[in-house]
Amino acid sequence: MDDLLTRLRQRDWRLTSQRRVVAEVLVGEHVHLTADEVHARAAELLPEISRATVYNTLGELVSLGEVREVTIDGRAKRYDPNVTGLHHHLVCTSCGLILDIPAIAGDPSPLARGSRFGFVVDAVDVTYRGTCPDCLAMDGERRVPQARGGSGRS
Amino acid sequence: MDDLLTRLRQRDWRLTSQRRVVAEVLVGEHVHLTADEVHARAAELLPEISRATVYNTLGELVSLGEVREVTIDGRAKRYDPNVTGLHHHLVCTSCGLILDIPAIAGDPSPLARGSRFGFVVDAVDVTYRGTCPDCLAMDGERRVPQARGGSGRS
DNA sequence: TCTCGACTTGGACGAAGTCCAAACTAGGTC
DNA sequence: GACCTAGTTTGGACTTCGTCCAAGTCGAGA
Numbered sequence: 332m333d334d335l336l337t338r339l340r341q342r343d344w345r346l347t348s349q350r351r352v353v354a355e356v357l358v359g360e361h362v363h364l365t366a367d368e369v370h371a372r373a374a375e376l377l378p379e380i381s382r383a384t385v386y387n388t389l390g391e392l393v394s395l396g397e398v399r400e401v402t403i404d405g406r407a408k409r410y411d412p413n414v415t416g417l418h419h420h421l422v423c424t425s426c427g428l429i430l431d432i433p434a435i436a437g438d439p440s441p442l443a444r445g446s447r448f449g450f451v452v453d454a455v456d457v458t459y460r461g462t463c464p465d466c467l468a469m470d471g472e473r474r475v476p477q478a479r480g481g482s483g484r485s
Numbered sequence: 486m487d488d489l490l491t492r493l494r495q496r497d498w499r500l501t502s503q504r505r506v507v508a509e510v511l512v513g514e515h516v517h518l519t520a521d522e523v524h525a526r527a528a529e530l531l532p533e534i535s536r537a538t539v540y541n542t543l544g545e546l547v548s549l550g551e552v553r554e555v556t557i558d559g560r561a562k563r564y565d566p567n568v569t570g571l572h573h574h575l576v577c578t579s580c581g582l583i584l585d586i587p588a589i590a591g592d593p594s595p596l597a598r599g600s601r602f603g604f605v606v607d608a609v610d611v612t613y614r615g616t617c618p619d620c621l622a623m624d625g626e627r628r629v630p631q632a633r634g635g636s637g638r639s
Numbered sequence: 640t641c642t643c644g645a646c647t648t649g650g651a652c653g654a655a656g657t658c659c660a661a662a663c664t665a666g667g668t669c
Numbered sequence: 670g671a672c673c674t675a676g677t678t679t680g681g682a683c684t685t686c687g688t689c690c691a692a693g694t695c696g697a698g699a
Contacts, residue, residue, distance in 0.1 A: 381647065382648095383650095430602060448575055450613070458610045460606065462605050463604055500665075533678095535679050537657080541678085
């Protein structure tokens with residue numbers, strides 16, 4: 332966390348209390364929060380923080396490469412503080428659980444694939460969709476799908 | 486196209502003119518249209534068709550497995566009529582071009598990856614993001630990014 | 640401490656998508 | 670062909686997610 336703040340300050344990022352709180356929420360939670368969830372968590376620490384500021388700050392953290400933006404379900408974007416290791420996402424379409432899984436040998440190679448089509452590729456998003464162990468166990472029982480936001484260790 | 490309509494009718498899908506038009510637009514265009522684009526195209530053939538009907542019909546085609554829903558940029562969902570062959574998407578972040586590229590040996594194996602975590606995986610979305618040849622050629626010239634919706638042969 | 644430019648705020652706005660009740664119609668039955 | 674009914678469509682209201690803007694605030698260098 333302190334590392335992050337130091338890095339940001341080094342890049343002329345003015346360190347306001349709002350930005351600090353947003354960064355804390357993201358790094359502290361280790362899950363994939365939506366902007367609204369970040370706002371809610373941030374507001375617990377700093378009640379007067381505005382939605383616009385949260386959006387601005389998230390956008391900046393993304394463009395600084397400190398946070399990764401993932402769109403899992405086409406609804407709200409989610410913010411993933413895990414940018415250090417290349418990883419993919421395993422998503423439960425029943426309960427919304429999002430798990431980070433490490434990329435392995437044999438996973439798609441960006442450069443090789445893109446170059447065949449003249450593209451210069453700089454990122455690959457891989458999302459596996461399926462059903463998690465818990466939902467599989469619940470089997471026949473009808474369950475109202477609910478967003479779990481991802482308890483994946485990021 | 487006729488195959489599609491036959492398949493749908495066999496599944497007790499009531500064949501209305503609205504549904505026929507939406508299916509025609511999707512299959513005819515072979516590109517990745519947004520719901521709004523589908524509505525605009527459909528309205529050329531059937532001016533009184535409503536947005537709600539287009540959304541309903543797209544949702545049904547997706548749940549029937551005749552169309553694939555892809556979220557490329559976190560904005561509008563896009564609808565991909567190519568569900569026959571396993572393929573990935575190559576997206577130009579500069580102009581919005583979307584290209585279908587075939588999956589190849591060495592691409593992620595859904596079942597194997599998911600099972601390590603107790604998941605039963607039924608789909609994988611792979612999106613490569615980068616810059617297309619045209620935008621690379623335009624190089625330094627500042628260009629207003631615009632959605633090209635994807636001219637990829639689906 | 641002062642100053643200034645970057646940052647924050649709240650509210651308006653816009654795009655994408657959903658919901659609902661009323662009207663309509665495809666397709667089966669007679 | 671006429672009738673019937675459940676499934677479909679419509680338009681408009683509504684929700685959610687996100688962006689924009691002008692005015693006010695504040696971090697950090699001088």
